[in-house]
Amino acid sequence: MEISDGAVRILAGLLEARTGQQLAIGRRWRIDTALRPLIAKHDIPTLDDLVHRIVSGRSAALADEAIEALLNHETFFYRDLNAFRLLDEQGMGRLHAARAGTQRLRIWSAGCSTGQEAYTIAMMIADRPDRWRGWTIDILGTDLSPAAIERAKEGRYSQFEIQRGLPVTQMLRRFDQDGEHWQASSLLRQSVRFRVHNLLTAPPVGMFDVVLCRNVLLYFSPDVRTLVFSRIASAMQADAVLMLGAGETVMGQTDAFVSDFEARGLYRKRIDATAVAAFR
Amino acid sequence: MKTCLVVDDSKVIRKVARHILETLEFTVSEAGDGQEALDSCRVSAPDVVLLDWNMPVMSGIEFLRALGQEEFETRPKVIFCTTENGIAHIRAAIDAGADEYVMKPFDRETLESKFQLVGVA
Numbered sequence: 001m002e003i004s005d006g007a008v009r010i011l012a013g014l015l016e017a018r019t020g021q022q023l024a025i026g027r028r029w030r031i032d033t034a035l036r037p038l039i040a041k042h043d044i045p046t047l048d049d050l051v052h053r054i055v056s057g058r059s060a061a062l063a064d065e066a067i068e069a070l071l072n073h074e075t076f077f078y079r080d081l082n083a084f085r086l087l088d089e090q091g092m093g094r095l096h097a098a099r100a101g102t103q104r105l106r107i108w109s110a111g112c113s114t115g116q117e118a119y120t121i122a123m124m125i126a127d128r129p130d131r132w133r134g135w136t137i138d139i140l141g142t143d144l145s146p147a148a149i150e151r152a153k154e155g156r157y158s159q160f161e162i163q164r165g166l167p168v169t170q171m172l173r174r175f176d177q178d179g180e181h182w183q184a185s186s187l188l189r190q191s192v193r194f195r196v197h198n199l200l201t202a203p204p205v206g207m208f209d210v211v212l213c214r215n216v217l218l219y220f221s222p223d224v225r226t227l228v229f230s231r232i233a234s235a236m237q238a239d240a241v242l243m244l245g246a247g248e249t250v251m252g253q254t255d256a257f258v259s260d261f262e263a264r265g266l267y268r269k270r271i272d273a274t275a276v277a278a279f280r
Numbered sequence: 281m282k283t284c285l286v287v288d289d290s291k292v293i294r295k296v297a298r299h300i301l302e303t304l305e306f307t308v309s310e311a312g313d314g315q316e317a318l319d320s321c322r323v324s325a326p327d328v329v330l331l332d333w334n335m336p337v338m339s340g341i342e343f344l345r346a347l348g349q350e351e352f353e354t355r356p357k358v359i360f361c362t363t364e365n366g367i368a369h370i371r372a373a374i375d376a377g378a379d380e381y382v383m384k385p386f387d388r389e390t391l392e393s394k395f396q397l398v399g400v401a
């Protein structure tokens with residue numbers, strides 16, 4: 001379906017203003033794929049007509065629906081398995097030693113989409129009962145999409161979604177089959193909490209020991225990316241761990257983080273000279 | 281390159297699987313039923329077998345049990361890949377020695393993730 005250049009610019013501008021995400025020219029095809037069901041639902045003849053209605057301000061809900069449709073919710077369980085193994089063995093192992101006194105850990109899955117990443121972390125922890133017995137572990141999943149967060153809370157996945165990355169033994173152990181769907185057990189759902197949050201705004205309250213922000217920042221402009229990195233850093237403990245998506249890096253993006261010299265592939269907050277002096 | 285034996289009585293499924301596997305840089309061979317697959321493994325054991333359930337001559341489960349009786353230097357990993365999606369079927373496959381289970385339909389990312397899980401990616 002045809003869409004004018006002007007309409008594309010308006011949609012791209014709206015998306016970036018609301019979410020920080022950019023709609024690359026090369027992904028123009030995505031507008032058509034994403035918005036076609038929306039115009040069918042509202043019986044709107046063309047994509048240009050949809051944009052006209054949004055711009056006219058007659059329906060704020062329509063703009064919300066368009067933004068929701070343009071967001072990429074791609075995610076799956078244990079995405080980049082080796083990275084999760086590294087986090088489990090090195091990152092979490094180190095934090096286990098560092099927090100032995102308080103036995104408390106806070107984990108933030110930022111941009112968690114429909115929840116698979118947050119549930120992956122919860123399963124990783126559940127798989128090590130000896131390590132984490134007696135600990136209070138708070139796992140928070142956030143995403144700017146209310147629809148994605150509702151799905152995450154429900155923890156109900158299609159057959160196609162459930163097996164993307166999830167070991168079959170975990171599926172049998174921690175999910176219940178419901179026809180063609182599988183739902184996270186109540187125990188697994190209780191171990192994670194979800195809420196709507198926009199990464200362009202102040203981070204959730206409190207300090208985190210582990211933050212996962214994977215395959216989210218790549219949609220942002222360099223300036224927005226730098227801003228979000230600094231917001232995330234402000235919500236992390238000095239020795240906390242940051243996990244990005246495969247192929248993502250902090251290099252050239254921010255001064256707030258450095259590569260974790262003990263666990264290459266993970267990142268830690270940069271401790272500047274003043275802060276180091278303060279520690280001494 | 282890693283080797284994968286695709287076992288399915290549907291030529292179409294074998295073709296689709298072959299296409300995905302070749303993009304994942306596997307060397308692919310094919311078998312139309314469990315017996316053919318067993319014969320193939322005896323000649324040259326692949327790194328991994330992608331196995332359908334319902335097939336003529338010898339089913340996927342029968343193949344898996346027969347494979348368990350064979351001596352290999354390194355036993356091939358087996359990923360069941362089937363439309364049998366009930367818990368009872370999945371448990372039966374795991375109990376019979378399957379390393380992983382893929383429900384049809386699947387895509388490249390799903391298969392790639394399963395290969396990572398069984399250590400052949």
